Amino acid sequence: MVDCIICCKEVLKASPKWADFEKKLEGKTKKRKPRPGGHKKGKQEKKDQEMVKNILQITEEKSAEKSHRENKEIFMQKMGNDLDLLTRSIADRNDQQILEYCSPQSRRDFAKQIMKQRLKRIKLENAKKTLKLSSVTSSLTSDTGSDGSVHIDRVVPAVIATANESPGEKQERLEMQRQIKEEKAHDADAEVTNEFIYEA
DSSP states (O other): OHHHHHHHHHHHHTSTTHHHHHHHHHHHHSOOOOOTTHHHHHHHHHHHHHHHHHHHHHHHHHHHHHHHHHHHHHHHHHHTTOHHHHHHHHHHHTOGGGGGGSOHHHHHHHHHHHHHHHHHHHHHHHHHHHHHHHHHHHHOGGGBOTTSOBOHHHHHHHHHHHHHOOHHHHHHHHHHHHHHHHHHHHHHHHHHHHHHHHHO
């Protein structure tokens, strides 16, 4: 049987198609060589993409720093060394980012100036409120008791109304207060006259 197989192989080898068959057989059994730069090409592409991404990120950061620096220069040129102008700008706009453009010493100076301005503003507002309250309580003579005490439940709404009233409403209120005072004065004169007549 072995001889027969050998004989058959020899017969097949003598065939003109045997060479083609052997070539095909070699192609199937041998390991394929990797394409030149196949796997490495994918790795290199990833590296290139990462490098491009890093370059773009660095470029964006540098452009942001540059724009920040340019904004700082423009801002300082506009403001100059005017401390009051700068503190007013910070206080009015409440823009704390402006302080990023300043040195630590300047920030401390600006903070002191801002606190002074805020204290002045608070004192002024409190003084205005006190003036309004005193003017309303003094003018509301009809809301005082026999012992001179003020009815606070009437005064507080009156203070709110006075603070929000228009010029026309203010004129009407003053006119009404004048009329009330005149009526009270007239009533007082009448009481004195009646007492004089009664005694007589």
